[in-house]
Amino acid sequence: MKQSSTLPFPKSPNLEEARIQPLFPFHALDLSARGACGGLTLIWDESIRYSRGRNLKVVACLWVAVLLIGTAGSLNIVPVNVLGGGSLLSVDWAHYHNYTELVDIVLQVNSTYPDAVDVFSIGKSYLGRDIYCVRLTNETHSGLKSRVLFVGYHHARERITAEFLLRFVVDTVTDWGSNQTIDSMLNDAEIFVIVALNVDGFEAVEENEWQRKNLQPYDEDGDGQFDEDLPDDADGDGYIEDLVRSTVDGWEFVRWEGVDDDADGLLNEDWAGGVDLNRNYGYAWNASCDSGSPNPSAEDYRGPEPFSENETQVMRDFALQHRFQYAVSFHSGGEWVSIPWMYTLEPTNDDRVFRETAGNISGLVGIPFPYSDSRSTISGVWDDWMYGNRSIIALTCEIYGNWSALSYTYAGQGLYWERGITQMFNPQPTGIETVLQRWLPVLIYVTNRAINDTLEFMLSDLNKDGAVDIFDVVIIAVSFGSEPADPNWNMIADINGDEIVDIFDLVVVAVNFGETI
Numbered sequence: 001m002k003q004s005s006t007l008p009f010p011k012s013p014n015l016e017e018a019r020i021q022p023l024f025p026f027h028a029l030d031l032s033a034r035g036a037c038g039g040l041t042l043i044w045d046e047s048i049r050y051s052r053g054r055n056l057k058v059v060a061c062l063w064v065a066v067l068l069i070g071t072a073g074s075l076n077i078v079p080v081n082v083l084g085g086g087s088l089l090s091v092d093w094a095h096y097h098n099y100t101e102l103v104d105i106v107l108q109v110n111s112t113y114p115d116a117v118d119v120f121s122i123g124k125s126y127l128g129r130d131i132y133c134v135r136l137t138n139e140t141h142s143g144l145k146s147r148v149l150f151v152g153y154h155h156a157r158e159r160i161t162a163e164f165l166l167r168f169v170v171d172t173v174t175d176w177g178s179n180q181t182i183d184s185m186l187n188d189a190e191i192f193v194i195v196a197l198n199v200d201g202f203e204a205v206e207e208n209e210w211q212r213k214n215l216q217p218y219d220e221d222g223d224g225q226f227d228e229d230l231p232d233d234a235d236g237d238g239y240i241e242d243l244v245r246s247t248v249d250g251w252e253f254v255r256w257e258g259v260d261d262d263a264d265g266l267l268n269e270d271w272a273g274g275v276d277l278n279r280n281y282g283y284a285w286n287a288s289c290d291s292g293s294p295n296p297s298a299e300d301y302r303g304p305e306p307f308s309e310n311e312t313q314v315m316r317d318f319a320l321q322h323r324f325q326y327a328v329s330f331h332s333g334g335e336w337v338s339i340p341w342m343y344t345l346e347p348t349n350d351d352r353v354f355r356e357t358a359g360n361i362s363g364l365v366g367i368p369f370p371y372s373d374s375r376s377t378i379s380g381v382w383d384d385w386m387y388g389n390r391s392i393i394a395l396t397c398e399i400y401g402n403w404s405a406l407s408y409t410y411a412g413q414g415l416y417w418e419r420g421i422t423q424m425f426n427p428q429p430t431g432i433e434t435v436l437q438r439w440l441p442v443l444i445y446v447t448n449r450a451i452n453d454t455l456e457f458m459l460s461d462l463n464k465d466g467a468v469d470i471f472d473v474v475i476i477a478v479s480f481g482s483e484p485a486d487p488n489w490n491m492i493a494d495i496n497g498d499e500i501v502d503i504f505d506l507v508v509v510a511v512n513f514g515e516t517i
Contacts, residue, residue: 091170093436095429096159099129099202102166102195106134113173115139116186123314126216127200131314134169134193138176138186144458146189146450149327149392150443151315154278154382156201156211160400160426160435161330165195167436168443181444188451191443192322197311198277207231209240209422213274214309218296231258239419246414254415275303278329279378281385282306282316284343292379302380315382319390325450326357327394328442329382332425334401335367340387340394342378348387357449358395364441399439400427459495460512468512476506 091105110119116138121130137145150168152161175182185191196202200215208231231240235257244251279292279302292302307313339354341347348354362369386394405423408416427435462472479490479501495505
């Protein structure tokens, strides 16, 4: 289904509410004209507006409707008006949960709320750990439902992202039945949550706070051995530090702290793993970009081929089995929202929808969008594949970053020891709650936006055949211009409930024309 350009309702609406509350802000138009000439003028104006947005399908549908309407009667243009947690007591949110704790919590949620939660494994990591998905929906409420996907923890050191989605799962089901917003969401949507994709990372990051990639071994230093020189906290201070040099262009890496485990004269040069999972997706995987390296030792190593890793294969196969309207991947290390395309600076065909969605998210949490006038290009990323291969409105949200957490201790000769990478990507345990509460509204917003899109589709599919097509346009054309007292009146065609079948009803169908369930 098409993603709409309209703002979502304050809470997810049902069908009866929608017949009273028009979906489109056409009250902003100055529509004083009546009759066929006025109607054709409005169609022309709307066609120009949509053609500028590159939505030629809508333009074509509008003009097909003109031909169908023909002499069905004058076009009566009438303005319309747009009307405008608790948690499980057993969960401690003041520390970062490991993999075992995370699994225990989601399974507990599943057993406690079986009518709203379904937990299942979507596949295995390289080390054989289950990658779990949590599906949230009111099982007792049937009907067409929106589908959204939230994914966390692509990168091992970004633990706040798993904590964030875990908290969303727990708060959603514990508020179910006592919170009208949550009730409406679970009635009208299926919310799929992959709390953690890089599940082997929980253990690895305990040993190496810099760990970003997955755990499948690669020969990072080209000596024919795998993972033979892992990071060491040589001085036992609780940090794995790197030695850097201050230059006019910034900090320059010199070497790691550690022990030369393989006696090759280098320190900590062959870590556990791995591949940057968010460079391993099969859309523009090998594009020439600023990030997405072919070098196994690079932090953003893209892998030997697209979808070479268990975790990205699992994600791919799961996405191919479902039709999501919106999807968001959560990361840390900064505070911004990014949208496709990432492999190029060119916009997508749905740039208007992407920018509106991202702009509303940035407004909710108080961060700028776009986050930079000049950004880097990145190959093989999740959101480019989700949009490019699955036509999903997919975004990435960076939910925390604290560059001031990096500290530097002078080591002589212009060199400094750098530490604090964990604190750069994750708040202290006492600050977890602040981050969670700041970003939780984003999940509600995205879900309700998807619900609104589904509702628009349902209203546009007038004959309920699962497709918005020429037959729906004909239904409006036959009764175009009619009011309840007229012999050709058809209440179904009065989509916005203003008691006249007019251009506004036609545009609703046009925007969704060609969409199917």
